[in-house]
Amino acid sequence: MLPIRRGRPARVPAVAALLLAAAASGALAACGDAGGLRSAGSTPAARSPARLWPDLTPASSPAYDIGEVDNEVVKGVKVPHGDIREVDPVAAVREEIDAHPADYAGAKAPYHETSVRMADCGDDGTGAGRAGCPVLRPYYRDLTGDGRPEMALGFRLLPEKLTAVRVYTVERGRLVRVMSYDDAVSEVELAGRTVIVRSPSEVAGYEYRLQWTWDADQRAMLLTSDEMLRTDDGGLHTGRPSPSASPSASRSGSPSASPSASPSASPPASAR
Numbered sequence: 164m165l166p167i168r169r170g171r172p173a174r175v176p177a178v179a180a181l182l183l184a185a186a187a188s189g190a191l192a193a194c195g196d197a198g199g200l201r202s203a204g205s206t207p208a209a210r211s212p213a214r215l216w217p218d219l220t221p222a223s224s225p226a227y228d229i230g231e232v233d234n235e236v237v238k239g240v241k242v243p244h245g246d247i248r249e250v251d252p253v254a255a256v257r258e259e260i261d262a263h264p265a266d267y268a269g270a271k272a273p274y275h276e277t278s279v280r281m282a283d284c285g286d287d288g289t290g291a292g293r294a295g296c297p298v299l300r301p302y303y304r305d306l307t308g309d310g311r312p313e314m315a316l317g318f319r320l321l322p323e324k325l326t327a328v329r330v331y332t333v334e335r336g337r338l339v340r341v342m343s344y345d346d347a348v349s350e351v352e353l354a355g356r357t358v359i360v361r362s363p364s365e366v367a368g369y370e371y372r373l374q375w376t377w378d379a380d381q382r383a384m385l386l387t388s389d390e391m392l393r394t395d396d397g398g399l400h401t402g403r404p405s406p407s408a409s410p411s412a413s414r415s416g417s418p419s420a421s422p423s424a425s426p427s428a429s430p431p432a433s434a435r
Contacts, residue, residue, distance in 0.1 A: 234383040237331065237338040247314050247333050252291040252301045253284045255331065255338065256318050276321035297321060304353050306384070307332060307377050313341070315353060320345060328360060330375075330384055342375050342384035358384060370394045 239258050243249040260267045260278055267278040277297045284290030284298055292300030297319040303312035314331045328351060330342035342358060349370060352359040356377040364370050372392050375384035 231385060232381050232383045233340060233343045234381065235340050236334075237340055240338045242333050242336055242338050245333055245336050247312060247331065247338070248303060250314065250331070250338055251288040252314070252316050253281070253288070253296070253298050255316065255329070256298050257281060259329075273323060274320045277319060280321065291316075299326075302353065306330065306353070306356050306358070307379075308356060315351075315358065317348075317351065328358070330358060334382075341377075341382065344373070344375070357387075364391060366391070368393055 237255055237258055240250060240254045260281065264272070266272055267274050269275060272278070280295060280297050283295035284293060285296075290296045291298040299317040299319070302315045304315065305311060306313040306315075311333070316329045316331065318327050318329075319325075320327055324347055325345050326348045328342070328344045328346075328348070329340055332339050332341050344360060346360065346362045348360060349363055350359075350361040352361075358375045360373045360375075362371040362373070369391050370393075372388070372390045373386060374388040376387040377383075378385045
């Protein structure tokens with residue numbers, strides 16, 4: 164996505180400004196407006212935030228481990244010439260499937276159909292985005308600011324109507340996953356160093372918008388914003404899955420729609 168260039172307001176010479184002001188004053192007078200100041204009404208008094216339960220002992224540790232930081236080397240997946248564009252997206256997904264058999268292996272696994280349909284992706288490195296293959300085509304964008312692209316990848320979690328969103332980078336010639344989230348996804352966007360995921364809400368006229376932003380200290384994409392916003396259509400959406408909808412700790416987790424689901428996501432990030 165090219166940066167939006169905002170033009171600076173042109174400077175008006177002092178004499179020209181006076182002439183313009185005089186002309187405007189005359190026009191207002193001709194309309195019967197004296198041009199005087201008008202009151203905008205009373206201004207509410209500023210109030211500082213009210214602190215609730217001041218005697219409550221502050222928590223020193225989180226109650227739940229939701230995997231705020233995801234930085235994990237993807238073993239067994241080669242990065243030819245250190246170029247992430249040469250990485251096989253299907254191989255990255257297969258590695259995750261193999262690493263979590265409880266989620267994918269066997270008829271009772273929640274995403275067993277994803278494992279079965281991986282056979283439709285082939286073994287030639289070009290299966291992502293192919294009909295029948297649950298791996299969506301990848302997108303490439305510099306999300307870390309180091310001048311090299313990262314890979315934004317999504318794959319379907321079947322038979323559940325969920326999508327996994329992943330972001331990978333290359334560190335010391337190794338493929339590293341730096342973002343992971345599973346959910347029901349309406350749209351995915353890339354903006355600057357941020358990944359934006361929109362998900363449906365069970366509340367009519369609202370949707371969830373979550374943002375992950377690169378953090379150089381943690382070497383990962385961190386969840387920096389989780390909002391519930393009004394939608395344009397005001398329609399009623401299906402419920403947001405609860406267990407799968409939070410960033411995963413042990414397993415990479417996240418919803419993802421095809422990166423091309425968002426008009427603004429396609430142009431900025433180049434597809435394979």
